[in-house]
Amino acid sequence: MKKFLVVLVVLFIGILFAGCTSQSATPATPTQTAVPTTVATPNVTAVPTTVVTANVTANVTANVTAVPTTVAPVPEKLVVFKDSLTVTPTGTIYIPTGTKLVFYNADPLKPHGVQPVGILSQSVIKTVNIPYKGFYNVTFDKKGTYNFGTLFQPSISGTIVVS
Secondary structure (H helix, E strand, O other): OHHHHHHHHHHHHHHHHHHOOOOOOOOOOOOOOOOOOOOOOOOOOOOOOOOOOOOOOOOOOOOOOOOOOOOOOOOEEEEEEOOOOOEEOOEEEEEOOOEEEEEEEOOOOOOEEEEEEOHHHHOOOOOEEEOOOOEEEEEEOOOEEEEEEEOOOOOOEEEEEEO
């Protein structure tokens, strides 16, 4: 989100500088157009009009300061439930401490779910039913080995090793 805001600020400043120049516009000279004449009417000429232009010089200084972040961005790992009744990745998932693991249901045919296996896993992973296109996020802040199973496919399970 912070990157997005920085990009928007940079784009805004670029557009601002592109539109503000110090060149003065040359006033337009009125052109006379020929008016058809008849014997009964006199020749009419166009009355020149005065065009007023303002010379505007913008002096804009962008003073953008990067704010240091004290929290490192949280890496993410994705676990996907597929319509073939499989989960990817399979087996053991290795992640560093502080990683957010995202369980995602990509199966349009049925719901899927996650449940903890073991006491250590119960402290972090909760039993959750995940509907189609739904997410369940778990952040692993402590080192250890966490096991999980699926709600509707008891034969499918996984292990998460946090180092």
